Amino acid sequence: MVRAGLSTEGLVRAGAELADEIGFEQTTPAELARRLGVRTASLYSHLRNAHDLKTRIALTALEELADRVSAAVAGRAGKDALIAFANAYRDYALEHPGRFAAARFPLDPETAAASAGVRHARMTRAVLRGYDLAEPQQTHAVRLLGSVFSGFVVLETAGGFSHSAPDAQESWTEILNGLDTLLRTWPTTS
Template sequence: MTKAGPAAERVVRAGAELADQIGFEQVTPSELARHLGIRTASLYSHVKNAHDLKTKIALLALEELADQASAALAGRAGKDALSAFADAYRDYAFEHPGRFAAARFRLDTDTAAASAGVRHARMMRAILRGYDLDEPQQTHAVRLLGSVFSGYVGLETAGGFSHSSPASQESWTEILDALDALLRNWPTPS
């Protein structure tokens, strides 16, 4: 049985820090135990297995990212809110590359429903209220925004845009302008 509490939280936080250093996919219980200077068997009093460790790191990352996005959104609306939210994702990815990868880790349905991922969707929907989209267009727009933010930032952090002009920041700004224009002029269903 795994223990909860401050020690377990420290183990998960150490796993998240390790993910930022070596990459989320490389984090294993044995690698984390080595990093902490403890026996792997000792780690299993805090996590059940590798999947449990990755799930807990993912939940931490989702929570941190939701907190950062929420703080960025405070008092903003319209394109300003869209840009603040997108920039919060991008900043988090550059500050915490392993945790950003962890935030995209596939969670089971119940865990996902109880995670901060729900907060992310609510924040996106709050932004979209300023664009007056009805369902199912609002859901389509949430999926579009998530795809663009995750995809662009994933490519950018992997160096995908570092070999050509213009600079990726210029493209990012253009993309946010284009998203704003699309959201203001969302096609009506036929």
């Protein structure tokens, strides 16, 4: 029996908000039900289990992040596109820490292939077209950017840069400048 007022979309939206408040790992059907003032069993008319909730939050986060990055890089190329991409990614992570963690949730191959993760890969490669990288260097560069952006944000949100100078923004700017230089001068042989 479906409880009046509950929907899958509404539960996922509430779950994403909850993830931002208490952390993605702590977001469970039981905690979501408690926040909504319903019994946990009421959620299972809309969600299969905890993994289903987490997967749906992850898909939502990937879609939101892809939309934000797409809007940021539209009409830009080269360093401007790189900076816009990076800043959209970082801003999303700082505004939505639980959703950002959800975007890194491991998806099964079929779900991943149908997710906005594919858009992220295409957008990253579009940014890299401004640097004229051929394969396999382009794939290496995609992995580098993902590692740097994700690593920086994870450290920043954990407070890793709050106790030393220079501030995180200055480091971020220097890192992006360094990435631009690296991408423009990427070696063509291994």
